[in-house]
Amino acid sequence: MTAIFLLDLVSPLGWEVWLLYLLPLFLTFWFSHRQYLIPLATICTALIMVGFIHSSPGIPVEVAAFNRSMGVVILWITTVLLRQHGRATEVLRRQELERQTFLDSIPAMIWCRDKDNRILRANKSAAKSIGRSVEEVEGKRTEELFPAEAAQSHADVLEVINTGKPKFGMIEPYLVASGEKRWVQADKIPYRDQSGATIGVIVCAVDITDCVRAEEALHKAQEELELRVQERTSELRRTIELLKREDAERRRAENAFRTSLAYFQTFMDNSPLVAFVKDEEGRYVYANRLWEQIFHKTNGEMIGKADTELWPSDTAEQLRKNDRAVFAAGRTVELEEILPTPDGIPHTWVVFKFVLRGPSERRLLGGVALDITERKRAEEALRESEERYRQLIEVCQDAIYALDDEGIFTLTNPAGCTLLGYTEQELVGMSVANTYLPEERSVVLERLQQLKIGSPLRFERVAVRKDGTIVPIEVCLSPMTHGRYQAAVRDVTERKRAEEALRESEAFKNRVLENSPDCIKVLDMEGRLLFMNKGGQQRMEICDITSLLNSQWIDFWKGEDKQRASAAVEVARAGGIGRFIGFCPTAAGKPRWWDVLITPLYDASGTPDKLLSISRDITEHKRAEEALRRSEEQLRLALEERERLSQDLHDNIIQMIYAIGMELEECQHLMTEDETVAIKELRHAVAQLNLVIRDVRNYIVVKESDHTSAVQLRTELTKLARAMNGAHSPRFRISLDPLAASQLTPVETKHVLSIAREAMSNSLRHSGARSGVVSLQMEHGALRLMVEDSGVGFDPQALEARGQGLRNIAARAQKLGARCQVTSEHGRGTRILIDIPKEQVHASAGD
Incomplete structure (x- = not known):
């Protein structure tokens, strides 16, 4: 760079000098010293301005200044492009590091093998499973690590590579570092290059003892990895494409500037950025065409004028203050400035201001500006919208949730925390699948897929709260921007209970009416028949009820029963309960006794408008009472007779035994006085005893019959x-x-x-x-x-x-x-x- 400057001093090169200053910039970028690009560009800018002092006398000062200024602009544009390219490279390096870190953080064992069964890549879990480090594993052949399983594993790898189809759920044995034989469930996936050709196999293995959790973690990790790879690949492609376009544009600009200054003027005039140059007194020395179009002033009208002549005093003072700060800093400064357009509307600009060196060491201030008024308005509108949305959901009685495209809670309101029993910190970051019953969690992904195509969903389900209880809810899911979804959830517990109670009540009333064996009738206030249930029609043996509708119900009764029926109707009309027992045959003439109850039915205003009559068939009851009375009378008579007979037998037997005892005592005395008489008496006693025995036997027979x-x-x-x-x-x-x-x-x-x-x-x-x-x-x-x-x-x-x-x-x-x-x-x-x-x-x- 010193040589270029000396060359510029010895033999001023004119407007081409800035091309030589690009060389140190590219060398600095090549040797990865991107942090020195800005200082180096600043030094080059200063050297160009110093070289301006020694410009060729044959070149007009204005032309030399313009050439040097344009060189500085191109120099800084190149610097910015190189810094952006460097950042893109750093992003790619970090992405690669993130990929390796991501692979190492996966608990599953991951291997990447080529066609020769050589391990291209492995994570820490895979290396740790065989007691080695990642560096010791990568580059080794499978035969060196798994001698026993290498042949079968290589056959599977070749099958996947040749067919291009993955193989899932393969159960394979392997030996851990301790020599223990374990079993894993392996998935083998084709590893393809950018052209789509299969160049190897990615093997993901999980210990079978944690099969379920490992499969879920692996599935999620694969999805995240594929998504991130796709995103990073897309970003890389866009960056490369952008760099290619920028490089092509830069080359075209360089060729254009080498060919003619008119090309540079065309470039500036068609630039989407406003560009201008001021001197140290704040007077404009250059502005591009976009500046002229926006502020409706030509170069002739603004060249040589200060900010105080073009803008309001407060605006001009702020601009002047910013310019002084840039001159004092001596480096590029990014600012936000507000300038009014000719229609009086203030616009916000992001301005990059930097110091240029003019002839005779005169310092100039260059600047490029971009109108960000609409962006500012959009940001402010977005903030206001988000604040209104936040206030709205905070006071909403229904639960409101925001979900990402994987069903993870990102936002909730107090009602949402109350509904599920979690705090906001516990809920945010949790998967919505945790609020589903285990057997229903499979529908979560299906519903998210339906939302991705833009169709709102409304459905009912039960939600599992933090304490394990369940609550019925109604859910309205709708898509939002940036791949997010909104869920409005309402607790429908009370509604469900009310619906169930109503259904049970209606069903119960219908069953009562349909299945009741009683004759249930509805009468108008005049006693005319309006309705009779099916059970009543069957009891009355009525085939067609339509012929009896609107007829006087009391006409069904005869004699005193009709008077009782009329009196009961009058009591019900007065708001009381009428009741009587009467006789009324069926339509077929069968005799029936009825226990009748009549009550009023009230309308919504509490006024009786109809009468309800319930008649119960008590014919069999009447017959049973009569039969019971006859049976009790017969039984009473029979028991009295038996009691009497038993008492007689009991008294006779006791008397006879007592008499026999007396005879035996007499025989005892006669044995010493007159043995013949004693024997005679004894025979008589034996005969009497035989009679008693006979009577006792007869009594026993009766007793046995009683058994x-x-x-x-x-x-x-x-x-x-x-x-x-x-x-x-x-x-x-x-x-x-x-x-x-x-x-x-x-x-x-x-x-x-x-x-x-x-x-x-x-x-x-x-x-x-x-x-x-x-x-x-x-x-x-x-x-x-x-x-x-x-x-x-x-x-x-x-x-x-x-x-x-x-x-x-x-x-x-x-x-x-x-x-x-x-x-x-x-x-x-x-x-x-x-x-x-x-x-x-x-x-x-x-x-």
Whole structure:
């Protein structure tokens, strides 16, 4: 550079001198001293300006100054291009380092092999798996590292290379550094050059013991690696293409400047940047055509004028202050300046100002400027938009999330944190797949793919919260800019509950109406029939209800029942509840007894507008009550007769035995006085004893026949159950263990039968049950009698003081020496248990 300067001093070269100064710039760049480019360009600029002093006397000062100025501009343009090229090279170097770092950070074992089965590249995990470093592995053949598996591995490599198709999920053995044999799952992928030809194989191996996690990590790593390689490759191609275009442009510019100064003027006039030159007093000495077009002033109008003559005073003062700072710094300074255009609108410019050396060491200030007004406005609009968006989502009651193209949360509002139970720090960076049920996570990628083609999605799913609970949500997904997505999420728990409750309520009401055996009718306020359910039509044996609609309902009744029906309707009209029991045959003429209830139906304003009539068929109930009364009367008479007969037999036997005892005592005295009389008396006593034995035998026969009363007990209970069975009467199932029943005495049988009859009668009259069970079984050393129904139940404590039936049952149980337990709840039926201890049963049988 000193030689060039001396050459310029000894023999001034004119405008071509700046070409020689490009040589040290290129040498500095070639030897990778890019940090010296700016200082070197500054020194060259100073030398060019010094050389301007010794310019040829035959060249006009203005031309020499212009030539030197243009040389300085080209010098700095070249400097900027070289710095950009250097930065691009550094980026490529860092990218390569990042790739190796990325490979080393992958826990999977990664090998890159060529066609000769030589390892081109490996990560730390791969080298560590065989106890070596990456440097020791790379360049080695597989036979040197895996002698046993090399042949098969080479065959697989050649197959992948020849076919160009990858092989996945291959299970292969290998020996770790300790000599232990382990198994890995390997994927072999073709390694292609830029032309697409397969030059090797990339092998990714994962220890089978961590198969699931390793596969997921490998899959994610491969995707990220491919994406980054594609991005870096694309950036590299764009950089190379840009460098090629810039280099071609530079060459064209150099050729143009060598050919004629007019080419340089054309270049400046067509430059997208505003260029100008000032002297130290702030007067303009040059401006390009773009400057003239923007500020509507020609070179003739502005050359020689200062900023104070062209701009408002405050603007001119700020420009002058910036110019002084550049002269003081002596280096290139980047500034933002605001200048008004001729229409009065202020524009923001980014300006690069630098010092030039003119003739006689006169310093000039050069500058290039770019209008960034629209960019500033866009940035400000973007900031305002983002602030408004942030404020909006902060106060939004729904959960708002922002996701990247891989489904990772990047933004959330307070409602979103509350919905999932995470803090904002925990949620940002987490995958949305973590909020899905494990069996539903496969749809996450599918939905993201649908979003990538620009279609918004709306769907419902359940979200998994931090504590493991799930919550139903409604999701609206829509694409945003820069590959991001927005999710608006609403908790629909209450809505789901309301919908489910409504569905259950409607279904329940429909089932009640359709399946109810009662005759349900809707009447108008005048008592005309408007509706009857299907169960009621079947009960009334009505084939076509349309002929009866709008007819007077009270006309269905006759005599006193019609008067009762009319009175019940009047009570319901007045807002009360009318009820009566009446007789009304079916359409086919079958007799039916009905228990009728009439209530008002209210409209939205609370005014009765219709009447609801519910009629229950109690015909079988009536018949069962009558049959039960007859059965109880017959049983009472039979038990009284048996009790009387038993008492007679008992008294006669005792008297006869007492008389025989007296005779035997007499015989004892006669044996010493008159043996003949004593023998006669003894024979008479024996005869009487035989009669007693006969009577006792007859009594025993009766008792033994009573042992067979289990059949009679079953028969009586079965008859009673059949008599009670009706449409609205409980249907009792009889379950008697013959062995248990045979251990009961006649008295106990009588009491058991009475308790069962009393309980069944109470169930018939009060429970409204549909079914019941009467059982007698041996359980845990005792006889257990159980009577159970599925009726409405009652409170035993409330009825204990006034329930005669319960008191009768308790009294009979006490006579048996048994434990009586009555269990009942409202809506859950009633159960009566009588436990007769086994020893008590045996004692009774012995008596």
